[in-house]
Amino acid sequence: MNSPNLYLLIALAPLVGAILAGLFGTGFLGRFVGRRGSHLITIAGVLISFIGSVIVLFQVLDGHTYDGALYTWSVIGTTKLELGFLIDSLSALMMVVVTSVSLMVHIYTIGYMADDPGYQRFFSYISLFTFSMLMLVMSNNMVQLFFGWEAVGLVSYLLIGFWYERPTAIFANMKAFLVNRVGDFGFVLGIGLLFAYSGSMHYGEIFAQSDELATTIFPGTDWQMLTVACLALFVGAMGKSAQVPLHTWLPDSMEGPTPISALIHAATMVTAGIFMVARFSPVFEQSDTALSFIMVIGAIGALFLGILGIVQNDIKRVIAYSTLSQLGYMTVALGASAYSVAIFHLMTHAFFKALLFLGAGSVIMGMHHDQDIRNMGGLRKYMPITWITFLLGTLALVGTPFFAGFYSKEHIIEAAGAADVWGASFGYYATLIGVFVTSLYSFRVYFLVFHGKERFDTHGHAGHGHDDHHGGTPHESPWVVTLPLVLLAIPSVVAGAWLIDPLLFGGFFDGVIAVFPAHPAMAELATHWHDWVAYALHGFVTLPFWLMVAGFVVAWYCYMVNPKVPAAIHRSLSGINRILDNKYYADWFNEQVLARGARCLGHGFWKVGDRGLIDGVMVNGSARVVSWVASITRHLQSGYIYHYAFAMIIGIMALLSFFVLTVN
Numbered sequence: 001m002n003s004p005n006l007y008l009l010i011a012l013a014p015l016v017g018a019i020l021a022g023l024f025g026t027g028f029l030g031r032f033v034g035r036r037g038s039h040l041i042t043i044a045g046v047l048i049s050f051i052g053s054v055i056v057l058f059q060v061l062d063g064h065t066y067d068g069a070l071y072t073w074s075v076i077g078t079t080k081l082e083l084g085f086l087i088d089s090l091s092a093l094m095m096v097v098v099t100s101v102s103l104m105v106h107i108y109t110i111g112y113m114a115d116d117p118g119y120q121r122f123f124s125y126i127s128l129f130t131f132s133m134l135m136l137v138m139s140n141n142m143v144q145l146f147f148g149w150e151a152v153g154l155v156s157y158l159l160i161g162f163w164y165e166r167p168t169a170i171f172a173n174m175k176a177f178l179v180n181r182v183g184d185f186g187f188v189l190g191i192g193l194l195f196a197y198s199g200s201m202h203y204g205e206i207f208a209q210s211d212e213l214a215t216t217i218f219p220g221t222d223w224q225m226l227t228v229a230c231l232a233l234f235v236g237a238m239g240k241s242a243q244v245p246l247h248t249w250l251p252d253s254m255e256g257p258t259p260i261s262a263l264i265h266a267a268t269m270v271t272a273g274i275f276m277v278a279r280f281s282p283v284f285e286q287s288d289t290a291l292s293f294i295m296v297i298g299a300i301g302a303l304f305l306g307i308l309g310i311v312q313n314d315i316k317r318v319i320a321y322s323t324l325s326q327l328g329y330m331t332v333a334l335g336a337s338a339y340s341v342a343i344f345h346l347m348t349h350a351f352f353k354a355l356l357f358l359g360a361g362s363v364i365m366g367m368h369h370d371q372d373i374r375n376m377g378g379l380r381k382y383m384p385i386t387w388i389t390f391l392l393g394t395l396a397l398v399g400t401p402f403f404a405g406f407y408s409k410e411h412i413i414e415a416a417g418a419a420d421v422w423g424a425s426f427g428y429y430a431t432l433i434g435v436f437v438t439s440l441y442s443f444r445v446y447f448l449v450f451h452g453k454e455r456f457d458t459h460g461h462a463g464h465g466h467d468d469h470h471g472g473t474p475h476e477s478p479w480v481v482t483l484p485l486v487l488l489a490i491p492s493v494v495a496g497a498w499l500i501d502p503l504l505f506g507g508f509f510d511g512v513i514a515v516f517p518a519h520p521a522m523a524e525l526a527t528h529w530h531d532w533v534a535y536a537l538h539g540f541v542t543l544p545f546w547l548m549v550a551g552f553v554v555a556w557y558c559y560m561v562n563p564k565v566p567a568a569i570h571r572s573l574s575g576i577n578r579i580l581d582n583k584y585y586a587d588w589f590n591e592q593v594l595a596r597g598a599r600c601l602g603h604g605f606w607k608v609g610d611r612g613l614i615d616g617v618m619v620n621g622s623a624r625v626v627s628w629v630a631s632i633t634r635h636l637q638s639g640y641i642y643h644y645a646f647a648m649i650i651g652i653m654a655l656l657s658f659f660v661l662t663v664n
Helices: 004-025 035-061 089-112 119-138 142-160 167-198 203-208 225-240 249-255 258-267 269-279 288-311 315-335 339-366 384-398 404-418 424-450 479-505 521-528 532-539 543-561 564-572 574-581 583-636 641-663
Strands: 066-076 079-087
Touching (some): 004 066, 004 119, 035 119, 089 258, 089 479, 142 249, 142 258, 167 203, 167 225, 315 424, 339 521, 404 424, 404 521
Antiparallel strands (some): 066 079
16 A cells, blocks of 8 residues: 555655746746646646545555655765655645645635736746645655755745845845744754764654663753753744744745745644654653743743734734744644644644635735725625635634634643643643634734725725736635635634544544653543534633633724724823834844844954954965065075175084084
C-alpha cells in the first residue's frame, strides 16, 4: 500500500504547475501559456495533490504509514543528509488541509485576480507555495523541514509584495522577510543543537534518543540541553506562526492580494510553527520550562493581539488580528501538552478563517475595492451568498455550539485549565477573556458590513491594488468566487462535530504525538468526553458561551442600536486608544530601538572596526610601517664605496666586540 511514487506525485504536481505557469506564462521563457492555461495547469496540479492526499489519509487510517529516504543528498562522515517522506496521521491530515484550502484559493483567484496584469505570475506563486508547504509537512528529517520552512518564507515574500509598484507592499514584504529571519536564526540553532548531540537529522533517530538527551546539560550552564534546543526551535515557530513579539509582520502582510491572505494566514504558512512543535512533541515533552514559555507566549497573543482587532477599520486587518489571536490559542494548547487539540484547532481554523478571508475579498470586490468597514453597511441584500457564508464563518470563529470552532476552542480553554505547567492559570484566563474579545470584534465587522445603514453612497472609494473601479452599487461576486465560499462553509460548520471524536479521543495520533503522564491535560479532557451532541448541548450553559453572547450583545448595541457609544468610549479612553492605535508600540520599538540600535552598532563597527582597526591599523598601518622601514634603509643604499667600507668596518668591530665579551 505504501507508494513513494504517490507521495512524490502529491509533492511535485504543484511544482510542475508553478514552473509551467511561471516560466512559460510570464514572458520569462516566452508566453506559450495564457491566462486560462495558467489557471488550468496550476489548479490541475493542486487537484492531483488534493486527491492523492485524501487517498493517503485513508491509507494511514488503514494502518499504512511510511518513513523512508528517497534520495541521499550528501554524506558527511557517517552523517547522511537525505530527502525523504514521513507519512503518518499528522502529516496526512496536514496534507489534506493544505491541499484543500489551496485548491479553494486557486479557484477563487480566477475571479479575484481576473483584471490583474500579473495573473499568470500569481498562479505560479501560489502553486509554488503549495509545493513548499507540502515539502515541509511531509519531511522526515530536519534538513528537508528547513528547506520547506525557508521556501514558504521566500514565496510569502514574493506574494506579500506581489503589487511591487506600491511602496507599502515592498515595506510589508521586507518586514515579513526580516522578522522571519530573526525567528529562523533560533530555528537553525535548535536544529544544530539536536544534530550536535544526537548525531542525526532524522526525526525518528532523534526522538528515540530523547530520554538520553534529556539528561545532557548544556555546556557552561546548569540548563538542560533539550530546554535550550526546544526554546531555540520555538523561536523559529514564533517567527513563522507570528507569536509575540515576532508577530508584527502579519498584519502588514495584508498588502498582498486577498487570496494569499487566506492561503498564508489561515491554513498554511502561519500554522507551520504549530505543526513543527506538535511533530517534535517527544522532545518538547522533556522540558517543562519550554512548555511554560510556550504557554505564556500563546496566552499573551490570544488575548492582547485579539484586542487590537477591535480598533481596526480595514476588513482584512481585523481578520489578520483574529488570526494572531487564534494562533495564540493553538500555542496555549501546545504549552498544555494538548498537541492533538492544537492540531484540531489548526484544522478547523484553516477552514473558517480561509472562508472569512475569501468572504472579505468578495466584499472588497463587491465594494469596488474599498476595504474600510466604515464605508459599508447593508450589504446583506446585495451579496446574499457572501453574507450567509461570512456569517457561518463568524459563528465558527466565535465558538458557537455545534460549529467547528466551538469544539476546538472549548477544548483549548479546558486544556489550559487542566494543565500542570507554570503559567497555565494565565493561559486559562487569557483564553477565557479572549472569547469575549473574539466575539466583539467578529460581530463588529459583521454588523458594520452586512447590516445597518448603507454608507457606500456617501463616501468615495479608495482603490486598493486595482485602480480601475471606483464607486457604484455593490454586487454579488461571480461563481468562481462564491463556489469556494460555499465549499469552505461546509467544513466550517460540520468538521468539528465530525472529527473531534477520532482526532482527540479515538487514538488518531497514537504513536505520533507523545504526551507524558506528568502532563495530565488530555487525560483530564478524556474523562469528561461523551459525544459531540452532549458536549455541544452542555456548551450552552458554560462560561465561554455566555462570554460569546456578551460580545455579540455589546457589538449589536454599539454598532446597530446606539452607534454613538463607540465614539464616546473612544473619547473617554484616549490614553488606552493611543496604545491600541499604535499596536502596543511594538512597531515603534522595532524601528526606533532595534533597527536604530542595529544601525548605530553597524555604524560603530564600520567606523571603529572596518575603517579604524582593519583599514587604519592592519592594512594602511602595515603599509606605513613598511614605508618607515624603507625610508631608513634607503640611506644605507647610497651607492658610495666608502659608505659601504665604513659599514663593513663597523660591522667587523661589532662582531669582534661581541666575540670578546662572550669569551670572557
